[in-house]
Amino acid sequence: MAKATTVAHVRELLDAVTDPEIPVLTIAGLGILRAVELSDDGSVVVTITPTYSGCPAMSVIVEDVRSALHGAGLDRVEVRTVFTPAWTTDWMTDDAKEKIAAFGIAPPGAVGSIPRTILCPQCASTETKTVSEFGSTACKALMVCNECLEPFDYFKAI
Numbered sequence: 573m574a575k576a577t578t579v580a581h582v583r584e585l586l587d588a589v590t591d592p593e594i595p596v597l598t599i600a601g602l603g604i605l606r607a608v609e610l611s612d613d614g615s616v617v618v619t620i621t622p623t624y625s626g627c628p629a630m631s632v633i634v635e636d637v638r639s640a641l642h643g644a645g646l647d648r649v650e651v652r653t654v655f656t657p658a659w660t661t662d663w664m665t666d667d668a669k670e671k672i673a674a675f676g677i678a679p680p681g682a683v684g685s686i687p688r689t690i691l692c693p694q695c696a697s698t699e700t701k702t703v704s705e706f707g708s709t710a711c712k713a714l715m716v717c718n719e720c721l722e723p724f725d726y727f728k729a730i
Contacts, residue, residue: 603663
């Protein structure tokens with residue numbers, strides 16, 4: 573049984589854990605990895621916050637966190653899910669927003685900002701419209717570009 577040496581080491585191990593619904597995003601980049609704590613006895617507590625309370629990916633993420641740490645020899649792992657404060661897209665890193673744009677999903681703007689024009693991730697046109705407030709997952713809306721005519725997801729600012 574290995575003992576985690578630092579919080580930074582554990583966070584580095586967790587950088588391999590991705591969101592099962594958007595695999596180009598890590599849980600850290602997505603902002604759901606809230607905290608990592610180490611105890612003197614070598615146990616690790618990882619705190620995560622779901623993107624929304626009914627997120628079906630959370631059970632997979634919890635298992636992936638455990639697997640990543642167990643795979644590094646860290647056997648005493650607790651994953652805590654907390655709902656307050658509620659997750660917000662403001663917790664996403666700029667790098668994560670760039671990655672989802674490259675993946676074909678329009679990234680969110682700042683929460684509470686004046687409604688902005690959503691750029692098409694395919695052609696960067698501002699001529700886009702909402703088809704449905706609910707896309708492939710509850711945190712995304714379905715959009716379409718009036719220029720290239722491609723449909724795309726928009727990660728809603730919440």
